[in-house]
Amino acid sequence: MEMIELQAAIEAIVYVADDPVKLEQFKEVFPDESFDKIETAVKNLMQEFNARPGGMLIREVAGGYRMTTRPEHHEHIRAYLKSKPSAKLSLAALETLAVIAYRQPVTLAEILAVRGKKSSTALQTLLEKKLVSILGRKPVVGRPILYGTSKEFLIHFGLKDLSDLPTLEEFAQLAGDQI
Amino acid sequence: MEIDENPNQEIPSAEASGITIRLDAFEGPLDLLLHLIRKEELDIANIPIARITEQYLEYLQIMKDLNINLAGEWLLMAATLIYIKSRMLLPPDPVAQTEEEAPGDPRQELVYQLLEHQKFKNAAQMLYTREEVETSVWHNPPQEVVEDGKEVVSATLFDLLKAFHDIVERFEAQRAMELSFEEVTIEQKLAEVRRLLLVHDTILFSDFFKDLKSKRHLIVTFLALLELTHLREIWVYQKKNFEEIYITKSKSSGELI
Numbered sequence: 001m002e003m004i005e006l007q008a009a010i011e012a013i014v015y016v017a018d019d020p021v022k023l024e025q026f027k028e029v030f031p032d033e034s035f036d037k038i039e040t041a042v043k044n045l046m047q048e049f050n051a052r053p054g055g056m057l058i059r060e061v062a063g064g065y066r067m068t069t070r071p072e073h074h075e076h077i078r079a080y081l082k083s084k085p086s087a088k089l090s091l092a093a094l095e096t097l098a099v100i101a102y103r104q105p106v107t108l109a110e111i112l113a114v115r116g117k118k119s120s121t122a123l124q125t126l127l128e129k130k131l132v133s134i135l136g137r138k139p140v141v142g143r144p145i146l147y148g149t150s151k152e153f154l155i156h157f158g159l160k161d162l163s164d165l166p167t168l169e170e171f172a173q174l175a176g177d178q179i
Numbered sequence: 180m181e182i183d184e185n186p187n188q189e190i191p192s193a194e195a196s197g198i199t200i201r202l203d204a205f206e207g208p209l210d211l212l213l214h215l216i217r218k219e220e221l222d223i224a225n226i227p228i229a230r231i232t233e234q235y236l237e238y239l240q241i242m243k244d245l246n247i248n249l250a251g252e253w254l255l256m257a258a259t260l261i262y263i264k265s266r267m268l269l270p271p272d273p274v275a276q277t278e279e280e281a282p283g284d285p286r287q288e289l290v291y292q293l294l295e296h297q298k299f300k301n302a303a304q305m306l307y308t309r310e311e312v313e314t315s316v317w318h319n320p321p322q323e324v325v326e327d328g329k330e331v332v333s334a335t336l337f338d339l340l341k342a343f344h345d346i347v348e349r350f351e352a353q354r355a356m357e358l359s360f361e362e363v364t365i366e367q368k369l370a371e372v373r374r375l376l377l378v379h380d381t382i383l384f385s386d387f388f389k390d391l392k393s394k395r396h397l398i399v400t401f402l403a404l405l406e407l408t409h410l411r412e413i414w415v416y417q418k419k420n421f422e423e424i425y426i427t428k429s430k431s432s433g434e435l436i
Contacts (some may be wrong), residue, residue, distance in 0.1 A: 073320030
Protein backbone atom coordinates (compact mmCIF):
# COMPACT_ATOMS: atom_id res chain seq x y z
CA MET A 1 0.00 0.00 0.00
CA GLU A 2 1.24 3.44 -0.90
CA MET A 3 2.05 5.66 2.05
CA ILE A 4 -0.30 8.36 0.83
CA GLU A 5 -3.10 5.83 0.50
CA LEU A 6 -2.48 4.42 3.97
CA GLN A 7 -2.46 7.90 5.40
CA ALA A 8 -5.79 8.70 3.76
CA ALA A 9 -7.35 5.46 4.99
CA ILE A 10 -6.16 6.17 8.53
CA GLU A 11 -7.65 9.64 8.35
CA ALA A 12 -10.99 8.14 7.34
CA ILE A 13 -10.89 5.64 10.21
CA VAL A 14 -10.03 8.32 12.75
CA TYR A 15 -12.99 10.30 11.44
CA VAL A 16 -15.59 7.58 11.99
CA ALA A 17 -14.21 6.26 15.29
CA ASP A 18 -16.10 6.82 18.55
CA ASP A 19 -13.10 6.24 20.75
CA PRO A 20 -9.46 7.15 20.22
CA VAL A 21 -7.99 4.61 17.78
CA LYS A 22 -4.86 2.81 18.94
CA LEU A 23 -1.97 1.82 16.66
CA GLU A 24 -2.81 -1.85 17.31
CA GLN A 25 -6.28 -1.23 15.92
CA PHE A 26 -4.84 0.23 12.71
CA LYS A 27 -2.60 -2.81 12.48
CA GLU A 28 -5.67 -5.04 12.62
CA VAL A 29 -7.15 -3.18 9.66
CA PHE A 30 -3.88 -3.22 7.71
CA PRO A 31 -2.34 -6.57 8.62
CA ASP A 32 0.06 -6.45 5.67
CA GLU A 33 1.60 -3.16 6.67
CA SER A 34 4.41 -3.00 9.20
CA PHE A 35 3.90 -1.38 12.56
CA ASP A 36 6.58 1.17 11.75
CA LYS A 37 4.96 2.13 8.50
CA ILE A 38 1.59 2.58 10.17
CA GLU A 39 3.14 4.68 12.89
CA THR A 40 4.91 6.87 10.31
CA ALA A 41 1.67 7.25 8.38
CA VAL A 42 -0.16 8.36 11.54
CA LYS A 43 2.56 10.85 12.46
CA ASN A 44 2.66 12.26 8.91
CA LEU A 45 -1.10 12.51 8.84
CA MET A 46 -1.19 14.33 12.17
CA GLN A 47 1.47 16.76 11.10
CA GLU A 48 -0.14 17.56 7.76
CA PHE A 49 -3.68 17.61 9.07
CA ASN A 50 -2.89 19.84 12.03
CA ALA A 51 -0.73 22.23 9.99
CA ARG A 52 -3.82 23.07 7.98
CA PRO A 53 -5.59 26.09 9.50
CA GLY A 54 -8.88 24.17 9.49
CA GLY A 55 -11.61 23.56 12.01
CA MET A 56 -10.48 20.10 13.04
CA LEU A 57 -7.52 18.55 14.80
CA ILE A 58 -6.14 15.04 15.13
CA ARG A 59 -4.95 14.56 18.68
CA GLU A 60 -3.31 11.86 20.72
CA VAL A 61 -5.67 11.00 23.56
CA ALA A 62 -5.70 8.05 25.98
CA GLY A 63 -3.17 6.08 23.98
CA GLY A 64 -4.97 6.52 20.65
CA TYR A 65 -5.79 9.05 17.97
CA ARG A 66 -8.95 11.08 17.79
CA MET A 67 -10.33 13.76 15.52
CA THR A 68 -11.88 16.72 17.31
CA THR A 69 -12.90 20.25 16.56
CA ARG A 70 -10.44 22.97 17.45
CA PRO A 71 -11.24 24.49 20.86
CA GLU A 72 -11.27 28.04 19.46
CA HIS A 73 -14.46 27.31 17.53
CA HIS A 74 -16.46 26.36 20.61
CA GLU A 75 -18.65 29.46 20.61
CA HIS A 76 -19.78 28.94 17.04
CA ILE A 77 -20.35 25.24 17.56
CA ARG A 78 -22.43 25.93 20.67
CA ALA A 79 -24.42 28.56 18.79
CA TYR A 80 -25.14 25.98 16.11
CA LEU A 81 -25.93 23.13 18.52
CA LYS A 82 -27.80 25.54 20.80
CA SER A 83 -26.05 23.87 23.72
CA LYS A 84 -24.67 25.22 26.94
CA PRO A 85 -21.32 24.22 28.37
CA SER A 86 -21.76 20.96 30.26
CA ALA A 87 -21.49 20.79 34.02
CA LYS A 88 -17.92 20.83 35.20
CA LEU A 89 -16.35 19.15 38.19
CA SER A 90 -16.39 20.95 41.52
CA LEU A 91 -13.18 22.27 43.03
CA ALA A 92 -13.34 19.59 45.72
CA ALA A 93 -13.67 16.90 43.07
CA LEU A 94 -10.77 18.33 41.06
CA GLU A 95 -8.53 18.46 44.11
CA THR A 96 -9.38 14.91 45.05
CA LEU A 97 -8.79 13.83 41.48
CA ALA A 98 -5.39 15.57 41.45
CA VAL A 99 -4.34 13.66 44.56
CA ILE A 100 -5.50 10.37 43.01
CA ALA A 101 -3.82 11.08 39.68
CA TYR A 102 -0.44 11.82 41.24
CA ARG A 103 -0.51 9.41 44.17
CA GLN A 104 -2.19 6.36 42.65
CA PRO A 105 -2.75 3.72 43.78
CA VAL A 106 -4.06 5.60 46.80
CA THR A 107 -6.50 4.96 49.66
CA LEU A 108 -9.19 7.28 50.98
CA ALA A 109 -7.18 7.79 54.20
CA GLU A 110 -4.15 8.91 52.19
CA ILE A 111 -6.31 11.37 50.24
CA LEU A 112 -7.61 12.72 53.55
CA ALA A 113 -4.05 13.23 54.79
CA VAL A 114 -3.13 15.37 51.79
CA ARG A 115 -6.33 17.38 51.57
CA GLY A 116 -6.78 17.77 55.32
CA LYS A 117 -10.47 17.08 55.00
CA LYS A 118 -12.94 14.35 54.23
CA SER A 119 -13.17 13.51 50.55
CA SER A 120 -15.71 10.70 50.33
CA THR A 121 -18.40 12.76 48.57
CA ALA A 122 -15.95 14.01 45.97
CA LEU A 123 -14.65 10.49 45.50
CA GLN A 124 -18.19 9.21 45.02
CA THR A 125 -18.76 11.76 42.24
CA LEU A 126 -15.51 10.75 40.55
CA LEU A 127 -16.44 7.06 40.72
CA GLU A 128 -19.89 7.80 39.28
CA LYS A 129 -18.35 9.75 36.43
CA LYS A 130 -15.97 6.82 35.89
CA LEU A 131 -12.96 9.12 36.09
CA VAL A 132 -11.65 7.02 38.95
CA SER A 133 -11.65 3.26 39.27
CA ILE A 134 -10.92 0.77 41.99
CA LEU A 135 -7.52 -0.84 41.48
CA GLY A 136 -7.66 -3.34 44.30
CA ARG A 137 -7.03 -3.42 48.02
CA LYS A 138 -3.99 -2.42 49.97
CA PRO A 139 -2.47 -5.41 51.80
CA VAL A 140 -2.52 -3.72 55.21
CA VAL A 141 -4.85 -3.95 58.20
CA GLY A 142 -8.45 -3.33 57.10
CA ARG A 143 -7.48 -3.90 53.47
CA PRO A 144 -8.55 -0.40 52.33
CA ILE A 145 -9.60 0.12 48.71
CA LEU A 146 -6.98 1.51 46.34
CA TYR A 147 -8.11 4.07 43.79
CA GLY A 148 -6.57 5.15 40.51
CA THR A 149 -7.52 7.12 37.43
CA SER A 150 -9.28 5.51 34.46
CA LYS A 151 -9.07 5.74 30.69
CA GLU A 152 -12.09 8.05 30.91
CA PHE A 153 -9.92 10.40 32.99
CA LEU A 154 -7.38 10.65 30.16
CA ILE A 155 -10.14 11.34 27.64
CA HIS A 156 -11.90 13.87 29.88
CA PHE A 157 -8.73 15.92 30.29
CA GLY A 158 -7.34 15.31 26.81
CA LEU A 159 -4.25 13.47 28.01
CA LYS A 160 -2.12 11.11 25.95
CA ASP A 161 -1.22 9.07 29.02
CA LEU A 162 -0.37 9.74 32.67
CA SER A 163 3.13 10.92 31.80
CA ASP A 164 1.46 13.70 29.82
CA LEU A 165 0.62 15.36 33.17
CA PRO A 166 3.05 18.02 34.38
CA THR A 167 5.29 16.69 37.16
CA LEU A 168 4.41 17.37 40.79
CA GLU A 169 7.76 19.11 41.21
CA GLU A 170 6.58 21.84 38.87
CA PHE A 171 3.63 22.46 41.16
CA ALA A 172 5.87 22.31 44.23
CA GLN A 173 8.02 25.06 42.71
CA LEU A 174 4.91 27.09 42.03
CA ALA A 175 3.57 26.45 45.55
CA GLY A 176 6.83 27.68 47.04
CA ASP A 177 6.55 30.91 45.08
CA GLN A 178 2.91 31.41 45.98
CA ILE A 179 3.21 31.21 49.76
CA MET B 180 -15.47 30.25 50.90
CA GLU B 181 -15.46 33.99 51.14
CA ILE B 182 -15.73 35.31 54.62
CA ASP B 183 -15.69 38.96 55.50
CA GLU B 184 -12.14 40.28 55.48
CA ASN B 185 -12.64 41.88 58.85
CA PRO B 186 -13.22 39.11 61.36
CA ASN B 187 -13.77 41.53 64.25
CA GLN B 188 -16.94 42.88 62.75
CA GLU B 189 -20.17 42.13 64.52
CA ILE B 190 -21.91 39.29 62.78
CA PRO B 191 -25.53 38.51 63.47
CA SER B 192 -26.04 34.99 64.67
CA ALA B 193 -27.71 32.70 62.18
CA GLU B 194 -28.48 30.19 64.84
CA ALA B 195 -31.93 31.56 65.40
CA SER B 196 -32.83 31.10 61.75
CA GLY B 197 -32.04 27.42 62.00
CA ILE B 198 -30.04 27.50 58.76
CA THR B 199 -27.05 25.23 58.69
CA ILE B 200 -24.36 25.76 56.10
CA ARG B 201 -22.12 22.92 55.13
CA LEU B 202 -18.65 24.19 54.42
CA ASP B 203 -16.67 21.00 53.99
CA ALA B 204 -17.84 20.61 50.41
CA PHE B 205 -15.82 23.66 49.46
CA GLU B 206 -12.83 24.32 51.66
CA GLY B 207 -10.95 22.80 54.52
CA PRO B 208 -8.80 24.05 57.39
CA LEU B 209 -5.64 23.95 55.27
CA ASP B 210 -7.31 26.29 52.77
CA LEU B 211 -8.11 28.73 55.56
CA LEU B 212 -4.52 28.67 56.83
CA LEU B 213 -3.18 29.27 53.32
CA HIS B 214 -5.66 32.11 52.94
CA LEU B 215 -4.48 33.68 56.22
CA ILE B 216 -0.82 33.32 55.34
CA ARG B 217 -1.35 34.92 51.96
CA LYS B 218 -3.57 37.69 53.30
CA GLU B 219 -1.07 38.65 55.99
CA GLU B 220 1.88 38.11 53.63
CA LEU B 221 3.52 35.82 56.13
CA ASP B 222 6.71 33.88 55.55
CA ILE B 223 5.85 30.21 55.35
CA ALA B 224 9.31 29.27 56.62
CA ASN B 225 8.70 31.31 59.73
CA ILE B 226 5.00 31.37 60.52
CA PRO B 227 4.14 33.49 63.58
CA ILE B 228 2.20 30.67 65.13
CA ALA B 229 0.59 32.68 67.94
CA ARG B 230 -0.86 35.19 65.49
CA ILE B 231 -2.08 32.62 63.00
CA THR B 232 -3.67 30.51 65.75
CA GLU B 233 -5.52 33.54 67.03
CA GLN B 234 -6.83 34.39 63.57
CA TYR B 235 -7.74 30.80 62.84
CA LEU B 236 -9.80 30.64 66.02
CA GLU B 237 -11.47 33.94 65.16
CA TYR B 238 -12.61 32.53 61.83
CA LEU B 239 -13.80 29.39 63.57
CA GLN B 240 -15.92 31.58 65.85
CA ILE B 241 -17.36 33.45 62.86
CA MET B 242 -18.28 30.18 61.23
CA LYS B 243 -19.89 28.99 64.44
CA ASP B 244 -21.89 32.23 64.64
CA LEU B 245 -23.02 31.70 61.07
CA ASN B 246 -24.15 28.27 62.16
CA ILE B 247 -21.81 26.60 59.72
CA ASN B 248 -21.58 22.93 60.49
CA LEU B 249 -17.91 22.38 61.24
CA ALA B 250 -16.49 18.96 60.60
CA GLY B 251 -14.02 17.41 63.01
CA GLU B 252 -10.96 18.34 60.99
CA TRP B 253 -11.52 22.03 61.77
CA LEU B 254 -11.26 21.38 65.48
CA LEU B 255 -8.36 19.00 64.97
CA MET B 256 -6.45 21.75 63.20
CA ALA B 257 -7.25 24.18 66.01
CA ALA B 258 -5.87 21.68 68.50
CA THR B 259 -2.77 21.16 66.35
CA LEU B 260 -2.13 24.91 66.18
CA ILE B 261 -2.50 25.32 69.93
CA TYR B 262 -0.19 22.37 70.48
CA ILE B 263 2.48 23.86 68.19
CA LYS B 264 2.09 27.21 69.93
CA SER B 265 2.67 25.66 73.33
CA ARG B 266 5.68 23.74 72.02
CA MET B 267 7.16 26.98 70.72
CA LEU B 268 6.86 28.55 74.16
CA LEU B 269 8.89 25.81 75.79
CA PRO B 270 12.65 26.19 75.86
CA PRO B 271 14.50 23.40 74.02
CA ASP B 272 15.06 20.36 76.19
CA PRO B 273 18.67 20.70 77.39
CA VAL B 274 19.09 16.99 78.14
CA ALA B 275 17.68 15.78 74.83
CA GLN B 276 20.30 13.82 72.95
CA THR B 277 18.82 12.09 69.96
CA GLU B 278 16.99 13.52 66.95
CA GLU B 279 13.75 12.05 68.10
CA GLU B 280 13.83 13.76 71.46
CA ALA B 281 14.59 17.13 69.91
CA PRO B 282 12.62 17.14 66.70
CA GLY B 283 13.55 20.64 65.59
CA ASP B 284 10.94 23.18 64.67
CA PRO B 285 7.48 22.05 65.79
CA ARG B 286 6.00 23.92 62.81
CA GLN B 287 7.82 21.73 60.30
CA GLU B 288 5.07 19.15 59.90
CA LEU B 289 2.42 21.83 59.38
CA VAL B 290 4.54 23.69 56.82
CA TYR B 291 5.06 20.47 54.91
CA GLN B 292 1.32 19.81 54.96
CA LEU B 293 0.57 23.33 53.72
CA LEU B 294 3.04 23.08 50.85
CA GLU B 295 1.69 19.65 49.92
CA HIS B 296 -1.82 21.01 49.92
CA GLN B 297 -0.88 24.01 47.80
CA LYS B 298 0.88 21.69 45.37
CA PHE B 299 -2.26 19.65 44.81
CA LYS B 300 -4.38 22.78 44.62
CA ASN B 301 -2.16 23.84 41.73
CA ALA B 302 -2.53 20.43 40.14
CA ALA B 303 -6.32 20.77 40.50
CA GLN B 304 -6.11 24.16 38.82
CA MET B 305 -4.26 22.55 35.92
CA LEU B 306 -6.99 19.91 35.63
CA TYR B 307 -9.59 22.67 35.70
CA THR B 308 -7.94 24.44 32.79
CA ARG B 309 -7.63 21.22 30.82
CA GLU B 310 -11.27 20.39 31.44
CA GLU B 311 -12.20 23.87 30.25
CA VAL B 312 -10.41 23.21 26.96
CA GLU B 313 -11.83 19.70 26.60
CA THR B 314 -15.41 20.86 27.05
CA SER B 315 -14.82 23.25 24.16
CA VAL B 316 -14.02 20.40 21.85
CA TRP B 317 -16.32 18.03 20.01
CA HIS B 318 -15.58 14.75 18.37
CA ASN B 319 -17.46 12.55 16.03
CA PRO B 320 -20.91 11.73 17.41
CA PRO B 321 -21.54 8.07 18.08
CA GLN B 322 -22.99 6.12 15.19
CA GLU B 323 -25.73 3.55 15.37
CA VAL B 324 -23.70 0.53 16.30
CA VAL B 325 -25.58 -2.50 17.47
CA GLU B 326 -24.35 -5.71 19.09
CA ASP B 327 -20.59 -5.80 18.75
CA GLY B 328 -20.63 -4.19 15.34
CA LYS B 329 -22.35 -7.03 13.52
CA GLU B 330 -23.94 -5.99 10.31
CA VAL B 331 -27.64 -5.42 10.60
CA VAL B 332 -30.41 -4.31 8.31
CA SER B 333 -33.28 -2.04 9.11
CA ALA B 334 -36.54 -3.92 9.07
CA THR B 335 -39.13 -2.58 6.68
CA LEU B 336 -42.77 -2.01 7.40
CA PHE B 337 -43.47 -5.24 5.51
CA ASP B 338 -41.17 -7.21 7.76
CA LEU B 339 -43.07 -5.82 10.71
CA LEU B 340 -46.46 -6.61 9.19
CA LYS B 341 -45.39 -10.15 8.39
CA ALA B 342 -44.00 -10.67 11.86
CA PHE B 343 -47.16 -9.30 13.41
CA HIS B 344 -49.32 -11.46 11.19
CA ASP B 345 -47.43 -14.55 12.40
CA ILE B 346 -47.91 -13.51 15.99
CA VAL B 347 -51.65 -13.05 15.54
CA GLU B 348 -51.93 -16.42 13.83
CA ARG B 349 -50.10 -18.14 16.66
CA PHE B 350 -52.36 -16.36 19.12
CA GLU B 351 -55.51 -17.45 17.32
CA ALA B 352 -54.35 -21.03 17.27
CA GLN B 353 -53.54 -21.10 20.97
CA ARG B 354 -56.31 -19.21 22.63
CA ALA B 355 -59.19 -21.03 24.09
CA MET B 356 -61.55 -18.18 24.57
CA GLU B 357 -61.19 -14.44 24.81
CA LEU B 358 -62.50 -13.40 28.18
CA SER B 359 -60.66 -10.24 29.01
CA PHE B 360 -62.20 -7.00 27.89
CA GLU B 361 -59.70 -4.88 29.70
CA GLU B 362 -59.26 -1.62 27.83
CA VAL B 363 -55.84 -0.47 26.79
CA THR B 364 -55.02 2.68 24.88
CA ILE B 365 -52.14 3.42 22.55
CA GLU B 366 -50.95 6.09 24.98
CA GLN B 367 -50.68 3.52 27.75
CA LYS B 368 -48.79 1.18 25.47
CA LEU B 369 -46.45 3.93 24.30
CA ALA B 370 -45.55 4.70 27.89
CA GLU B 371 -45.05 1.02 28.62
CA VAL B 372 -42.73 0.48 25.66
CA ARG B 373 -40.71 3.58 26.51
CA ARG B 374 -40.36 2.33 30.07
CA LEU B 375 -39.18 -1.07 28.88
CA LEU B 376 -36.60 0.51 26.62
CA LEU B 377 -35.22 2.47 29.53
CA VAL B 378 -34.34 -0.79 31.19
CA HIS B 379 -33.40 -2.92 28.19
CA ASP B 380 -31.23 -1.81 25.29
CA THR B 381 -32.65 -4.26 22.84
CA ILE B 382 -35.88 -6.21 22.91
CA LEU B 383 -37.05 -8.95 20.59
CA PHE B 384 -40.09 -7.81 18.59
CA SER B 385 -42.03 -10.96 19.49
CA ASP B 386 -41.34 -10.43 23.21
CA PHE B 387 -43.62 -7.42 23.19
CA PHE B 388 -46.53 -9.70 22.41
CA LYS B 389 -45.81 -12.48 24.86
CA ASP B 390 -48.46 -13.12 27.48
CA LEU B 391 -50.91 -10.66 25.96
CA LYS B 392 -54.44 -11.78 26.66
CA SER B 393 -56.49 -10.35 23.84
CA LYS B 394 -56.24 -9.59 20.15
CA ARG B 395 -57.02 -6.01 20.95
CA HIS B 396 -53.94 -5.91 23.15
CA LEU B 397 -51.85 -7.29 20.32
CA ILE B 398 -53.08 -4.71 17.89
CA VAL B 399 -52.61 -1.78 20.26
CA THR B 400 -49.06 -2.92 21.03
CA PHE B 401 -48.28 -3.18 17.35
CA LEU B 402 -49.68 0.28 16.67
CA ALA B 403 -47.65 1.71 19.54
CA LEU B 404 -44.47 0.23 18.10
CA LEU B 405 -45.29 1.65 14.68
CA GLU B 406 -45.89 5.03 16.22
CA LEU B 407 -42.53 4.98 18.00
CA THR B 408 -40.80 4.01 14.77
CA HIS B 409 -42.53 6.88 13.09
CA LEU B 410 -41.37 9.21 15.85
CA ARG B 411 -37.89 7.74 15.38
CA GLU B 412 -37.66 6.88 19.03
CA ILE B 413 -36.94 3.28 18.23
CA TRP B 414 -35.01 1.50 15.58
CA VAL B 415 -36.23 -1.78 14.17
CA TYR B 416 -33.61 -4.08 12.69
CA GLN B 417 -32.71 -7.60 11.74
CA LYS B 418 -29.37 -9.33 11.74
CA LYS B 419 -30.27 -10.63 8.29
CA ASN B 420 -33.22 -10.16 6.00
CA PHE B 421 -36.31 -12.16 7.05
CA GLU B 422 -34.84 -13.06 10.43
CA GLU B 423 -35.93 -12.23 13.95
CA ILE B 424 -36.74 -8.57 14.43
CA TYR B 425 -35.13 -6.57 17.22
CA ILE B 426 -36.16 -3.24 18.63
CA THR B 427 -33.71 -0.79 20.15
CA LYS B 428 -33.83 2.78 21.31
CA SER B 429 -32.43 5.04 18.63
CA LYS B 430 -29.51 7.09 19.93
CA SER B 431 -30.14 9.96 17.61
CA SER B 432 -32.91 10.87 15.24
CA GLY B 433 -30.88 9.50 12.39
CA GLU B 434 -32.15 8.01 9.18
CA LEU B 435 -33.89 4.98 10.52
CA ILE B 436 -36.33 2.79 8.64
